[in-house]
Amino acid sequence: MKSGLFGFLFGMWILILIGGGIAVTILGPFSISGFGELDWFIGSVIKAIVAIILVIIWILILSKLKNWIFRKEIKS
Amino acid sequence: MIELILPAVASCIVAFFVVFLMTPPLIKFLEKRNFTVKDVNKKENVLVARPGGLSIIVGIIASEIVLYTFLQLNEILVILFTTSIAFVIGYIDDRKYFKMHNQRWFKPIALAIAAIPIIAFGAYTSDLAFPLFGTVQIPILYLALIFLMIPITGNTINSIDVLNGVASGFMVIASFSLSICLFITQNYEIAIVSLPLGFVSLAFYKYHKIPSKIFPGDSGALTFGAMYGAIAIVGGVEIIAAVALLPAVLNSFLFLSSVKQIRGKPVEHTDDFQLKATDDKTAPVTLVRLILAGGSLSEKQVGFTIFKLGIFSGILAIITAFMMGVSL
Numbered sequence: 001m002k003s004g005l006f007g008f009l010f011g012m013w014i015l016i017l018i019g020g021g022i023a024v025t026i027l028g029p030f031s032i033s034g035f036g037e038l039d040w041f042i043g044s045v046i047k048a049i050v051a052i053i054l055v056i057i058w059i060l061i062l063s064k065l066k067n068w069i070f071r072k073e074i075k076s
Numbered sequence: 077m078i079e080l081i082l083p084a085v086a087s088c089i090v091a092f093f094v095v096f097l098m099t100p101p102l103i104k105f106l107e108k109r110n111f112t113v114k115d116v117n118k119k120e121n122v123l124v125a126r127p128g129g130l131s132i133i134v135g136i137i138a139s140e141i142v143l144y145t146f147l148q149l150n151e152i153l154v155i156l157f158t159t160s161i162a163f164v165i166g167y168i169d170d171r172k173y174f175k176m177h178n179q180r181w182f183k184p185i186a187l188a189i190a191a192i193p194i195i196a197f198g199a200y201t202s203d204l205a206f207p208l209f210g211t212v213q214i215p216i217l218y219l220a221l222i223f224l225m226i227p228i229t230g231n232t233i234n235s236i237d238v239l240n241g242v243a244s245g246f247m248v249i250a251s252f253s254l255s256i257c258l259f260i261t262q263n264y265e266i267a268i269v270s271l272p273l274g275f276v277s278l279a280f281y282k283y284h285k286i287p288s289k290i291f292p293g294d295s296g297a298l299t300f301g302a303m304y305g306a307i308a309i310v311g312g313v314e315i316i317a318a319v320a321l322l323p324a325v326l327n328s329f330l331f332l333s334s335v336k337q338i339r340g341k342p343v344e345h346t347d348d349f350q351l352k353a354t355d356d357k358t359a360p361v362t363l364v365r366l367i368l369a370g371g372s373l374s375e376k377q378v379g380f381t382i383f384k385l386g387i388f389s390g391i392l393a394i395i396t397a398f399m400m401g402v403s404l
Contacts, residue, residue, distance in 0.1 A: 004366075005326075005363075005366060005367065005385060006385070006388055008326065009322050009323065009326065009385060009388060009389055009392070010392070012322055012325070012326065013319055013322065013392045013396075016315065016318065016319060017206075017207060017208065017396075017399075020206025020207060020208070020209055020315065021206070021208065021209045023204070023206060023209075023212050024206050024209035024210050024211070024212045025209065027212050027214065028210070028211075028212040028213070040215075041216075044214065044215050044216040044217065045216065047214050047216075047217060048214065048216055048217040048220070051214065051217050059329075059333075062329065063333055066329075066330070066333070
């Protein structure tokens with residue numbers, strides 16, 4: 001079980017790195033125009049929504065990873 | 077850099093010795109007034125003084141005031157205010173323990189208030205730095221992140237405060253890892269501001285380690301967590317801080333992902349009072365329960381396993397800090 005926990009922590013770390021890459025490459029350069037002074041605000045709101053979606057996906061992947069690692073560990 | 081050595085050494089000495097010297101009289105004071113709780117993981121009816129948050133917050137305030145006299149940084153005041161508010165919230169919860177116990181949302185909401193000084197003093201940058209890829213600017217989301225981060229760090233440290241010495245011992249590992257990371261990222265002033273947290277935790281661990289003479293209580297655990305979160309924000313090392321805290325984050329994640337079915341006990345005792353995971357499907361999945369899934373262990377063995385996980389995460393955090401300087 002202990003090796004599974006270390007593996008899970010490592011998996012969480014990898015997901016953080018990948019999530020960071022997605023956030024910087026997709027969210028970073030994203031900008032919107034055509035709304036005048038509201039461009040900055042609307043752009044930020046869209047970035048926030050995409051970031052929240054990414055966090056939800058991160059949690060779902062972690063749940064799957066948790067079930068996969070720990071079921072496998074318990075069976076062995 | 078050299079001019080920072082004296083304040084660093086002075087604040088670390090103050091942090092360690094204030095807690096080291098203040099905790100024994102605090103234990104006596106609490107015991108005299110019957111501020112004790114039963115240690116549920118002991119066979120005998122052992123009563124342990126609680127809460128120890130007072131010596132922790134005094135150690136933090138004293139050491140950070142020493143640092144402020146040398147450095148006069150606004151960031152020190154921000155960390156002091158945020159940590160003190162978290163202590164007060166924890167202390168309220170400690171004193172009214174039985175009334176507050178069923179109000180799950182009290183602490184998360186109240187802890188969001190502790191984040192206000194960070195915003196009021198403007199002690200943050202809205203750039204979120206990631207390893208290998210650089211930074212992303214998220215002004216609105218970052219404000220929300222500040223309000224979320226203090227409750228998250230406060231409550232995650234509180235959630236692993238389940239065995240003798242675990243919260244303070246884990247905090248020693250996580251905070252020193254964070255300090256090393258701040259030095260690696262060349263954020264020397266905040267690195268020095270962060271050092272007292274490790275020394276306060278270390279001094280408190282002396283009395284909290286198995287067999288505990290005092291428990292930190294919510295006032296202690298929230299103080300630890302809030303200060304850690306505030307350092308992460310003002311130091312601009314949120315991602316690194318999250319990595320160093322991963323075992324505690326994992327514990328909260330496991331607990332929350334099984335939150336619909338909490339009824340039973342996750343852990344029980346064997347005849348010789350070792351800890352053993354239950355088969356109860358209605359019990360929450362916790363870090364301790366997973367550690368015990370392979371068989372029963374003593375409280376000390378479980379604690380050391382959590383420390384090993386903490387050291388592993390600390391190493392990952394240090395690798396992450398080095399990766400901050402690398403760009404793909």
